[in-house]
Amino acid sequence: MKKQDKKQDELMRDLFIHHEISEPSPSFAERVMYRVSVEKKYDPEIYRPIISRTAWIIIAVLSVLLIFLAFYLGNGGTGYLDKFFSYRLDLDYSIPEISGLMQRIAEVYSSTSSIVLYVLAGLLGMIIVLIAEQLLQRRTLSKK
Amino acid sequence: MEHKEDKHYIARVLKGESDAYAFLVNKYKSMAYSLALKLVRNREDAEEIAQDAFVKAYQSLGQFRGSSRFSTWLYRIVYNTSISRLRRAGPEAVRIEDSGYEEKESSGEMDAYYRLKDQERKKILDIALEKLDPDENFLVTLYYYDDKDLDEIAQITGLTGNNVKVKIFRARQKIAGMLKKYLKDELTGIL
Numbered sequence: 001m002k003k004q005d006k007k008q009d010e011l012m013r014d015l016f017i018h019h020e021i022s023e024p025s026p027s028f029a030e031r032v033m034y035r036v037s038v039e040k041k042y043d044p045e046i047y048r049p050i051i052s053r054t055a056w057i058i059i060a061v062l063s064v065l066l067i068f069l070a071f072y073l074g075n076g077g078t079g080y081l082d083k084f085f086s087y088r089l090d091l092d093y094s095i096p097e098i099s100g101l102m103q104r105i106a107e108v109y110s111s112t113s114s115i116v117l118y119v120l121a122g123l124l125g126m127i128i129v130l131i132a133e134q135l136l137q138r139r140t141l142s143k144k
Numbered sequence: 145m146e147h148k149e150d151k152h153y154i155a156r157v158l159k160g161e162s163d164a165y166a167f168l169v170n171k172y173k174s175m176a177y178s179l180a181l182k183l184v185r186n187r188e189d190a191e192e193i194a195q196d197a198f199v200k201a202y203q204s205l206g207q208f209r210g211s212s213r214f215s216t217w218l219y220r221i222v223y224n225t226s227i228s229r230l231r232r233a234g235p236e237a238v239r240i241e242d243s244g245y246e247e248k249e250s251s252g253e254m255d256a257y258y259r260l261k262d263q264e265r266k267k268i269l270d271i272a273l274e275k276l277d278p279d280e281n282f283l284v285t286l287y288y289y290d291d292k293d294l295d296e297i298a299q300i301t302g303l304t305g306n307n308v309k310v311k312i313f314r315a316r317q318k319i320a321g322m323l324k325k326y327l328k329d330e331l332t333g334i335l
Contacts, residue, residue, distance in 0.1 A: 005313070005316075008316050008317070008320050009316065011320065011323070012284070012288050012316055012319065013288060014265070015265055015268070015269045015288075015319070015323075016269065016288040016289050018262050018263075018265045018266040018269065019266065019269055019270075019273075019285075019288075019289055020266070021174050021175060021178035021285070021289065022174070022177060022178045022181050022187075022190075023174050023177070024173055024174065024177035024190075024191050024194060025191060028169075028173050028177065028191065028194070028195070029166060029169045029170050029173055031195060032169050032173075032195050032198045032199065033162075033163075033165065033166050033169065035195065035199050036162055036165055036198075036199060036202050037162060039162075039199070039202060039203060
């Protein structure tokens with residue numbers, strides 16, 4: 001701090017020694033406490049999330065692992081593990097003739113990379129868990 | 145110590161003893177009201193804002209994690225409530241002027257200052273604070289009166305630490321400029 005600033009700072013501190021802050025009306029605290037008393041009393045039970053922070057960390061780590069695993073496994077024998085093991089099962093199969101909606105789903109599935117599907121499945125799972133937690137929490141609160 | 149005492153009463157409120165909240169209200173009512181008044185500059189509005197802030201703090205006391213002081217948390221609510229009220233009142237209410245006090249006092253004026261009586265110093269500060277922009281008045285009061293550090297003020301206002309520092313520096317210069325002017329006028333009056 002520059003000498004001038006320091007001087008001004010000291011001056012401010014000295015000035016504020018004599019400062020008096022404004023007081024609210026005498027009934028201020030009474031009115032706040034009245035409003036507080038109208039509020040619902042706190043439940044002695046302290047809020048605890050249904051899914052704890054540790055559980056969320058484990059879920060996150062598992063999701064990341066799953067994604068990594070998906071990358072290593074790859075799609076259709078192009079992944080790391082396939083290259084590591086020099087052999088692979090030669091399963092030649094074809095989708096039986098189906099029509100309508102099932103056929104469209106099968107087309108989407110076959111045209112999408114398995115990594116994307118793994119990630120989507122993971123995200124979907126997490127969203128379901130989040131919604132379930134919210135619903136359970138609401139139900140718990142409404143019972144109180 | 146002060147922090148521990150607050151925590152004790154907060155824990156009691158969370159256990160269902162609503163009356164324990166009165167301790168916190170009585171302890172911080174003056175500062176909460178005063179800070180709101182500095183921003184909205186209207187006694188009735190300030191009283192309402194401070195009351196609302198205490199009720200809001202009570203309602204969300206379960207979310208108070210205790211990582212900061214209760215006062216810091218409460219003043220943030222006061223600040224936000226005041227700003228919302230000002231925004232609702234229109235842009236004129238939040239108008240910020242730059243009064244441009246950038247003069248520096250000389251050592252002679254400093255001597256003259258130290259010869260002033262306490263009551264006069266109080267008067268000068270009251271006048272100077274009144275002339276500051278509301279947000280500057282709010283910041284210097286937190287910093288010099290309530291002894292909050294820059295980080296805590298940044299938490300309260302949502303500004304960056306650097307921004308707070310600059311604003312306090314400017315406010316300090318303005319007050320020093322006003323003080324210089326006051327002392328000059330006083331001396332002219334005597335002579």
